[in-house]
Amino acid sequence: MEDEPAQWPIGRLLAAAARAVEREWDERLRAVGLQHAALIALDIALRNGPTGADVIARTARVQPQTMSRTLERLERDGMIERGPHPDDGRRRVVTVTEHGRTMWDTAKHIERDLLPDDPELRRHLTAVLVAARAPRRRS
Structure with a gap:
C-alpha cells in the first residue's frame, strides 16, 4: 500500500506542505536576490513605516541579533537605509x-504565483496558528 498524503495525520500533512512551499518559495526568492528573512523584514518595515530594528525583530518574532544580520544584508544590498531616530540619537x-x-x-508576485490567496485556506491556517499559541492546560 502506498503512503498517500490524504491518509497522513494532519500534523505530518501540514509540516510536509509547509516544507514543500517554503523550499519552492526560497528557491524563487534566491533567484531574484532575496532571502525569506529579508522579505519578512521588508514587509514589516513597509507596513510600519520608518521604524526601529527592535520593532521589526519583535514583530517577526526573532531575536534582535538575528534581525540585525538580516538588516545588515538589506542595507548592503541597497534595500533599506538606517538613519538616526528623530527622538533618540542612540537609536536608528x-x-x-x-x-x-x-x-x-x-517577491509578492512570486508568493501569489506560488500560492494564490485563498480566503478559506487563510482562515484555516490562521486558526492553526492561534490554537498553537494558546496556553495549554495541564491534565
Whole structure:
C-alpha cells in the first residue's frame, strides 16, 4: 500500500506542505536576490513605516541579533537605509528604499504565483496558528 498524503495525520500533512512551499518559495526568492528573512523584514518595515530594528525583530518574532544580520544584508544590498531616530540619537530607524520596494513587489508576485490567496485556506491556517499559541492546560 502506498503512503498517500490524504491518509497522513494532519500534523505530518501540514509540516510536509509547509516544507514543500517554503523550499519552492526560497528557491524563487534566491533567484531574484532575496532571502525569506529579508522579505519578512521588508514587509514589516513597509507596513510600519520608518521604524526601529527592535520593532521589526519583535514583530517577526526573532531575536534582535538575528534581525540585525538580516538588516545588515538589506542595507548592503541597497534595500533599506538606517538613519538616526528623530527622538533618540542612540537609536536608528530603518527605512525601505525604492529598490527595496521593488524587490518586495517582485517577491509578492512570486508568493501569489506560488500560492494564490485563498480566503478559506487563510482562515484555516490562521486558526492553526492561534490554537498553537494558546496556553495549554495541564491534565
